[in-house]
Amino acid sequence: MMNxxxxxxxxxxxxxxxxxxxxxxxxxxxxxxxxxxxGRADVPVGRSRGAHEAFELRDGxxxxxxxxxxxxxxxxxxxxxxxxQGMDVRRQMDIDHTMIALDxxxxxxxxxxxxxxxxxxxxxxxxxxxxxxxxxxxxGGPRAHILPVPLLNYINGxxxxxxxxxxxxxxxxxxxxKTFTEALVMGTEVYFLLGKRLAKKYGKYVLNxxxxxxxxxxxxxxxxxxxxxxxxxEELGYGGDFVLGLDVAANSLYDRRRKTYRLMGKDLSRExxxxxxxxxxxxxxxxxxxxPLEEEDFAGFAELTQRVDAQxxxxxxxxxxxxxxxxxxxLGAGNAxxxxxxxxGTLTEALDAAYCAFRHGYGVQVSERSGQTEDTWLAxxxxxxxxxxxxxxxxxxSERTAQYNQLLRIEEELGDAxxxxxxxxxxxx
Numbered sequence: 001m002m003n004x005x006x007x008x009x010x011x012x013x014x015x016x017x018x019x020x021x022x023x024x025x026x027x028x029x030x031x032x033x034x035x036x037x038x039g040r041a042d043v044p045v046g047r048s049r050g051a052h053e054a055f056e057l058r059d060g061x062x063x064x065x066x067x068x069x070x071x072x073x074x075x076x077x078x079x080x081x082x083x084x085q086g087m088d089v090r091r092q093m094d095i096d097h098t099m100i101a102l103d104x105x106x107x108x109x110x111x112x113x114x115x116x117x118x119x120x121x122x123x124x125x126x127x128x129x130x131x132x133x134x135x136x137x138x139x140g141g142p143r144a145h146i147l148p149v150p151l152l153n154y155i156n157g158x159x160x161x162x163x164x165x166x167x168x169x170x171x172x173x174x175x176x177x178k179t180f181t182e183a184l185v186m187g188t189e190v191y192f193l194l195g196k197r198l199a200k201k202y203g204k205y206v207l208n209x210x211x212x213x214x215x216x217x218x219x220x221x222x223x224x225x226x227x228x229x230x231x232x233x234e235e236l237g238y239g240g241d242f243v244l245g246l247d248v249a250a251n252s253l254y255d256r257r258r259k260t261y262r263l264m265g266k267d268l269s270r271e272x273x274x275x276x277x278x279x280x281x282x283x284x285x286x287x288x289x290x291x292p293l294e295e296e297d298f299a300g301f302a303e304l305t306q307r308v309d310a311q312x313x314x315x316x317x318x319x320x321x322x323x324x325x326x327x328x329x330x331l332g333a334g335n336a337x338x339x340x341x342x343x344x345g346t347l348t349e350a351l352d353a354a355y356c357a358f359r360h361g362y363g364v365q366v367s368e369r370s371g372q373t374e375d376t377w378l379a380x381x382x383x384x385x386x387x388x389x390x391x392x393x394x395x396x397x398s399e400r401t402a403q404y405n406q407l408l409r410i411e412e413e414l415g416d417a418x419x420x421x422x423x424x425x426x427x428x429x
Contacts, residue, residue, distance in 0.1 A: 006034045006035070007033055007034060007035035007037065007130055008033060008034075008088045008089050008090055008127070008130055009033060009034045009086050009087065009088060009089075010031060010032075010033060010034075010084050010085055010086060010087050010088075010089060010123075010126075011032050011033055011034045011036075011085070012030075012031075012032045012081070012085070013029065013030065013031050013032075013076060013077070013080060013081035013084060013085070013119060013122075014029070014030045014032075014076075014077060014081070015027050015028065015029045015030075015072070015073040015076035015077055015115070015118060015119075016028050016030075016073060017068065017069050017070060017073055018042065018373065019373075020042075020044065020045050020371035020372060020373050020399075021211075021371060021372050021373065021397065021398075021399040022045075022047075022211060022370070022371050024045050024064075024067055024371050025064050025067050025068050025069045026042065026043045026044070026045050026069060026114065026371065026373070027042070027043045027069055027072055027073060027076070027114055027115065027118040028040065028041070028042045028043075028118070028373075029041055029043075029076060029118035029119050029121070029122040030122060031089065031119065031122040031123050031125070031126040032126070033089060033126055033130055035130070037126055037129050037130040038126065038129065039089070039122045039123060039124065039125030039126025039127070039128070039129055040122055040125065040375075041118055041121035041122040041124075041125055041375060041377055042118070042373040042374075042375035043114045043117055043118045043121075043342060044340075044342055044368060044369035044371055044372050044373070044378075045114075045342075045369055045370075045371030046340070046342070046343075046369040046370060046371065047159050047211060047369075047370045047371065049316075050251065050295050050315065050316030050317075050319045050343070051295060051316070052107075052295070052316075052319045052321060052324060053107075053113070053319050053342075053343045053344075054107055054108045054113025054114075054116070054117070054342065054343060054344055054345035055105075055107045055108050055109035055112060055113050056112065056113055056114050056342075057069065057071055057072040057075070057109075057111070057112025057113070057114055057115060058071075059071050069112075069114060071112070072111075072112040072114050072115040073115075075111040075112060075115045076115050076118065076119060079102065079111060080099055080102065080111065080115065080116075080119055083098060083099075083102055084098060084099070084119070089123050089124075089126045089127040089130060090127045090130075090131075092120075092123060092124055092127070092347060092348055093348045095119075095120070095123050096116075096120050096346035096347060096348035096349070097348070099111075099116045099119060099120070099346065100116070100345075100346065100349075103116065108345040113342060113344075113345040114342065116345045116346055117341055117342045117345050117346060117347075120341075120345075120346040120347045120348070121341065121347055121377055123347075124138070124139065124347055124377075125377065134380065134410070134413065135377060135380035135381075135384070136380040136381070136383040136384040136410060137384075138384075139351075139380070139381065139384035139385075140383065140384030140385060140386065143386065144383050144384045144385075144386060145383070145386070145414055145417045145418055145419055146383065146386040146387075146388055146418075146419050146420075146421050146428045146429065147179070147180035147383065147407060147410070147411050147414075147418055147419065147420045147421065148180070148366065148382045148383070148387055148388055148389050148390040148407070148421055148425070149173050149174065149175055149183065149388060149389050149390075149420075149421050149422065149425040150173070150174070150180075150183060150184065150187060150389075150390055150391075150392070150404065151171045151172075151173055151245050151288065151365070151389060151390065151391040152171060152172050152173070152174075152187045152190075152191070152393075152394060152395070153169035153170065153171045153212055153213075153214050153245075153247065153391070153393060153394065154170065154171070154172060154190070154191055154194055154214050154215060154229055154394055155169075155170040155194075155214050155215050155216075155217065155219075155225040155228065155229065156168065156169060156170075156209075156210030156211065156212060156214030156215070156216060157169075157170070157210075157219075157225075158247075158249045158252055159249065159252055162210075162216065163210075163216045163217070163218065163219065164218065164219070164220045165217075165219050165220065165222065165225060166220075166222070166253055166262070166263050166264065167222045167225075167246055167247065167248050167249065168247045168248065168249035168252070169212070169214065169245075169246065169247035169249075169290075170214070170222065170225040170226060170229060170244075170246060171244060171245030171246060171247070171288070171391075172187065172190060172229050172233065172242050172243075172244060172245070173242060173243050173244070173245055173287060173288070173389075173425070174186045174187050174238075174241060174242055175241065175242065175243055175287070175422050175423045175425060176238070176240060176241025176242065176422070176423070177241065177420060177422065178420060178422075179411065179418070179420050180407055180408070180411050180418075180420050181408060181411060182420075183420065184395065184404055184407075184408070186236075186238055186241065186242075187395065188395050189236055190229070190232050190233055190236060190238070190242070191394060191395060191396065193232045193235060193236060194215065194228060194229060194232040195207055195215060197228065197231065197232055197235075198215055198217050198228060201217075202217050202218055206218070209394070209396065209397070211370040211371075212368070212370055212393035212394060212397075212400065213393045213394030213395070213396045213397045213400050214393075214394050220264050220265075221264060222246070222280065223280070223283075223284075226244055226280075226284050229244065230244070230284070242285075243285045243286070243287035243288075244284055244285055244286050244287065245286065245287060245288035245289070245290070246280075246286065246288070246289050246290065246292075247290040247291060247315075247391075248277070248289065248290065248291050248292045248293075249290075249291050249315075249316075250273075250291050250292055250293050250294050251291065251294050251295050251316050254293075254294040255267070256294075261273040263276065270293070270297070270300060273293070274292075274293070274300065274303065274304055274307070277289065277292050277304065277308065278304075278307050278308055281308045281309065281310050286308075286310050287310055287311060287425075288310060288311040288313060288336070288365070288389075289304075289308065289310050289311070289312055289313065290313040290314075290315055290338060290365075291313070291314070291315045291316050291317065291338075292304055292312065293317075294316075295316035295317050297317075298317070298327060298328055298331050298333040299331065299333070301314065301317060301328065301331075301333035301334045302331045302332040302333040302334075305332060305333065305334055305335055306332070311335060311336045311363055311365075311426050312334040312335055312336065313334060313336040313337070313338050313363075313365055314328055314333065314334040314336070314337060314338060315338035315340075315367070317333065317334065318334075318337050318338070318353070319340075319343045319344065320337065320338070320339055320340050320341070320343040320344040320349070320350050320353045321343070321344050321349075321353065322349070322352050322353050322356050325337060325353055325356055325357060325362075326356065329356075329360045329362065334362070335361070335362055335363060335426075336357070336362055336363035336364065336365055336426060337353060337354070337357040337362055337363070337364050337365070338365050338367050338391075339353065339354055339364050339365060339366045339367060339381075339385075339387070340367050340369065341381070342369065354385050354387070361427070363387075363388070363389065363425070363426035363427065364385060364387045364388075364389075365387065365389045365390070365391055366378065366381055366382040366385065366387045366389065366390045366391070367390070367391040367392070368391060368392040368393060368400075368403070372392070372393075372399040372400070372403075373399055374398055374399055374402040375402070376402050376403055376405075376406035378390070378392060378403055379392075379402075379403040379404075379406035379407045379410065380406065380410070382407070383407070383410050386428060386429055387428075388421035388424065388425040388426065388427070388428035388429075389421065389425045389426070390403070390407075392404070
């Protein structure tokens with residue numbers, strides 16, 4: 001007779017190659033317990049990647065234009081699976097540390113960060129399922145009850161779109177809503193109206209969408225994008241209910257040799273670029289600015305944090321890595337962490353980074369990657385952390401709406417206990 005406690009023991013781990021929303025190969029990992037409980041997780045894929053992220057192992061060669069992940073699949077099936085068999089899925093930290101030791105590199109470059117993160121997330125889902133708990137409750141405990149403000153990036157540029165806009169994301173945030181459901185209604189209404197207004201002004205091709213669902217108007221000036229979003233918001237009568245955000249993705253604009261930033265066809269010094277961002281924050285209701293400077297400029301982040309009354313978010317700067325986050329905290333660089341599990345390689349390390357941020361008064365913005373699948377663990381993590389904010393694209397593509405639909409379900413499940421972060425999105429508790 002099987003010991004009842006064996007139901008938590010890992011019986012099998014299997015990875016396979018699947019496709020993300022851009023048609024790029026990625027991993028899907030199944031973790032199955034001795035009692036047959038399944039945890040399945042997909043690995044998101046980023047296009048705009050920081051230099052310090054966990055290594056994403058790709059096959060090279062002609063197949064899938066070199067982007068296949070069969071070697072990472074092999075590493076899961078032939079290296080990680082045998083080593084983890086029999087371990088208790090509830091021992092997330094032990095399992096993750098075992099994988100980190102097996103890889104043995106700082107950036108997970110031997111086995112692949114994508115291999116490790118797929119197993120790590122699938123283990124967490126298997127444990128939640130074995131305990132018959134929602135994933136957000138399993139990770140966050142009974143205090144997981146805050147629904148996040150969605151950061152809706154409705155006009156895309158940079159590496160995410162074939163346009164001349166330099167900044168990667170121009171974002172609206174429905175902070176004035178009373179519930180997440182209401183926030184999604186308001187945000188979707190703005191998306192529809194914005195599309196109509198842009199099509200009327202620029203023609204129907206503006207409705208072609210970028211990687212994360214944002215529109216692609218023939219603009220060059222970030223102010224034009226922000227103005228277009230504000231006009232749609234105001235026409236609907238939501239003027240005081242939204243604030244704006246930006247993902248500058250400054251790495252893609254930075255010339256390391258010349259130490260200048262390229263913006264609207266001109267080269268700007270670091271000081272001039274910061275002045276430009278400060279002017280934007282003065283002229284618009286900007287509440288969040290992500291990666292305003294290149295990934296090594298901790299001092300510049302610290303200066304801008306003092307100069308601008310907005311959330312300054314470190315993505316490429318911190319890469320969900322505790323060591324880089326601690327350096328930023330010591331220097332006063334930024335005041336929020338962009339949280340991406342696959343940047344660091346395991347759920348344990350990502351949770352460590354989130355809790356470190358919270359302890360030091362930093363916000364945590366849970367974020368998708370441009371290459372998502374319909375797996376909804378991201379939405380659960382936003383509630384598990386009580387993060388108060390989630391960035392997962394426009395509500396128009398299935399890999400994006402999957403997250404929003406999961407948040408609607410969670411809000412319904414929580415009932416009267418649910419609370420929408422609203423204007424307290426950076427410090428919701």
